[in-house]
Amino acid sequence: xxxxxxxxxxxGNSLVAAKDLAAELKDAKVIPITKxxxxxxxDSSDAIGIVFPVYMFGIPLVVADFLKSIKVKxxxxxxxxxxxxxxxGRAHTQSFEILKKRGIKLAAGFSVLMxxxxxxxxxAKPDEAQQEIFKKEKLRIKAIARFVRERKEGVMEQKPxxxxxxxxxxxxxxGTAQIPLSAKGFWLTDACIKCGLxxxxxxxxxxxxxxxxxxxxxxxxxxxxxLQWCPVEAIQYKKTTVGRKRYHHPEISKEEIIxxxx
Ligand SMILES: Cc1cc2nc3c(=O)[nH]c(=O)nc-3n(C[C@H](O)[C@H](O)[C@H](O)COP(=O)(O)O)c2cc1C
Numbered sequence: 226x227x228x229x230x231x232x233x234x235x236x237g238n239s240l241v242a243a244k245d246l247a248a249e250l251k252d253a254k255v256i257p258i259t260k261x262x263x264x265x266x267x268d269s270s271d272a273i274g275i276v277f278p279v280y281m282f283g284i285p286l287v288v289a290d291f292l293k294s295i296k297v298k299x300x301x302x303x304x305x306x307x308x309x310x311x312x313x314g315r316a317h318t319q320s321f322e323i324l325k326k327r328g329i330k331l332a333a334g335f336s337v338l339m340x341x342x343x344x345x346x347x348x349a350k351p352d353e354a355q356q357e358i359f360k361k362e363k364l365r366i367k368a369i370a371r372f373v374r375e376r377k378e379g380v381m382e383q384k385p386x387x388x389x390x391x392x393x394x395x396x397x398x399x400g401t402a403q404i405p406l407s408a409k410g411f412w413l414t415d416a417c418i419k420c421g422l423x424x425x426x427x428x429x430x431x432x433x434x435x436x437x438x439x440x441x442x443x444x445x446x447x448x449x450x451x452l453q454w455c456p457v458e459a460i461q462y463k464k465t466t467v468g469r470k471r472y473h474h475p476e477i478s479k480e481e482i483i484x485x486x487x
Pocket of ligand 1: 233234235236237238239240277278279280281282283308309310311312313314339340341342343446447448449
């Protein structure tokens, strides 16, 4: 009885959730969505989990692409697990609708609160507040693992309904339409040491180096990996990020984020 857990993660929250769930389930393997998209292989697992961060009250573009192309075994138990910093929006219903069009049933959608990583809007939480969230995440994953083992159906954790629904309807389409262009908003301070980590850590290979400095191409996911992992905080987004506390999950190494690339 094999479970495959696919994940997309920029600052490690979704990867921690994927790894913790795999450890609870015991029979699970963990695979990056970016690699699976490139390979395009058919999945013969009995259960499939898709783990990702909520973006603009919905799902990241790369996750939508994955849901539009994933090939699963008929009758497989499929669930989504969204990590989020404030409101999960309509990520599970959106995933349900994409899969339904392809004749695939999404059985359940679980949401796990994690520290928010959208630095253009807010600074990272203080370390003690992060630790409280991490403790709760471990317990939530144990509960989710029980649901998954029982093959529970119909759970769609995106309450309270109205604000999540409205925010998705108001912001997702307009917001995500801007995302590939959003790379134009990134800029560099003089602190850049030309280490090249930004180029390596971008999960969708959207950064190239010119004379050692990053240049963003047109398939940005707006995931913030480049900005969050920059060792000298030289990468900024528009006007608000200068001096703001950065974030990445302390259990995840930069090498693990880099390994998402094909
Ligand atoms: C572009 C972007 C949009 C986001 N939008 C939302 C949102 O709509 N609701 C929310 O609760 N968190 C939002 N977040 C926060 C992330 O969902 C959250 O921090 C997530 O756990 C990050 O996962 P990761 O570390 O695996 O990348 C957003 C983050 C980014 C980068």
